[in-house]
Amino acid sequence: MERFEVAVVGGGQAGLAVSHELTGAGVEHVVLERGKVGETWRRRWDTFCLVTPNWTVQLPGGHYDGDDPDGYLPRDEVVAFLERYATGFGAPVREGVDIAGIEPDADGGFTLRTSDGELRANSVVLATGAYQRQHRPGAKTLPPDLLQIDIDGYRHPGALPAGRVLVVGSGQSGCQIAEELREAGREVVLACGRAPWASRSLGGRDIVWWAAETGFLDQPGTALAGPAARLAANVQATDMGAATTSTTARSRRWASRLPGASSARPVTG
Numbered sequence: 001m002e003r004f005e006v007a008v009v010g011g012g013q014a015g016l017a018v019s020h021e022l023t024g025a026g027v028e029h030v031v032l033e034r035g036k037v038g039e040t041w042r043r044r045w046d047t048f049c050l051v052t053p054n055w056t057v058q059l060p061g062g063h064y065d066g067d068d069p070d071g072y073l074p075r076d077e078v079v080a081f082l083e084r085y086a087t088g089f090g091a092p093v094r095e096g097v098d099i100a101g102i103e104p105d106a107d108g109g110f111t112l113r114t115s116d117g118e119l120r121a122n123s124v125v126l127a128t129g130a131y132q133r134q135h136r137p138g139a140k141t142l143p144p145d146l147l148q149i150d151i152d153g154y155r156h157p158g159a160l161p162a163g164r165v166l167v168v169g170s171g172q173s174g175c176q177i178a179e180e181l182r183e184a185g186r187e188v189v190l191a192c193g194r195a196p197w198a199s200r201s202l203g204g205r206d207i208v209w210w211a212a213e214t215g216f217l218d219q220p221g222t223a224l225a226g227p228a229a230r231l232a233a234n235v236q237a238t239d240m241g242a243a244t245t246s247t248t249a250r251s252r253r254w255a256s257r258l259p260g261a262s263s264a265r266p267v268t269g
């Protein structure tokens with residue numbers, strides 16, 4: 001059975017960054033990815049773009065070096081960036097390897113059960129990401145014959161059946177998709193949750209610049225008001241259409257609240 005010093009599970013930005021550091025330290029390892037490098041980003045909808053400016057793309061040994069630091073990379077360019085990053089330092093990635101289970105060994109190491117057989121490692125780094133489980137507040141209140149999809153199932157407006165669309169969730173993705181549907185001529189209802197909304201830019205600077213500059217992004221978890229703060233949504237400031245005007249202003253006309261989603265906050269215009 002193959003044995004590695006370290007097995008990294010997940011070939012997203014975290015797994016690749018760990019691999020970069022292990023490579024630099026000369027530690028033998030393997031990165032196991034069930035899809036392809038950057039798989040999470042590949043699954044996003046067609047017009048997806050980052051909501052964080054390109055200058056925030058700062059992996060160890062791999063900063064954004066394009067000519068649009070204040071822009072927002074589209075999906076395929078995010079994937080291409082991660083692919084270049086991985087090949088740039090020869091990350092030992094094995095794609096298409098799904099980890100089904102990890103058992104501790106008597107010698108202090110681990111056995112990993114993979115779709116490609118078993119392997120052993122002295123240490124395991126789990127870099128499998130977040131946002132993998134769907135959450136459908138209020139879904140039981142909707143008619144069963146209504147098409148209901150999660151964000152992974154959305155591609156573009158033309159792929160949805162004709163008619164009005166209810167978008168549940170007023171964070172970055174919900175607003176971005178609601179805006180796209182609206183611009184495609186759909187009647188859209190946006191069910192709002194607790195995600196705070198802010199202008200894309202203040203004083204000519206992107207809101208993320210302010211978050212970085214004021215030290216907000218450097219706060220450790222221990223500085224949070226309580227455990228629940230870890231679950232707070234990011235500030236919504238996507239606004240694909242116009243980088244200086246908040247989506248908030250334009251969407252208030254059609255914002256609403258999904259009955260049954262008890263945690264939702266009504267927002268009306």
Ligand SMILES: Cc1cc2nc3c(=O)[nH]c(=O)nc-3n(C[C@H](O)[C@H](O)[C@H](O)COP(=O)(O)OP(=O)(O)OC[C@H]3O[C@@H](n4cnc5c(N)ncnc54)[C@H](O)[C@@H]3O)c2cc1C
Binds near residue numbers: 012
């Ligand atoms: C809709 C959406 C929009 C976002 N937009 C932004 C943005 O604009 N800017 C930003 O900075 N962040 C954004 N994020 C957050 C960003 O996607 C995550 O912070 C980032 O992907 C985390 O990187 P990661 O490497 O930890 O996890 P991931 O990128 O999720 O990588 C985890 C990897 O592990 C693999 N994996 C999982 N389980 C297994 C297994 N059992 N076996 C093998 N492999 C496995 C997955 O296939 C995946 O490739 C967004 C998130 C979502 C959901």
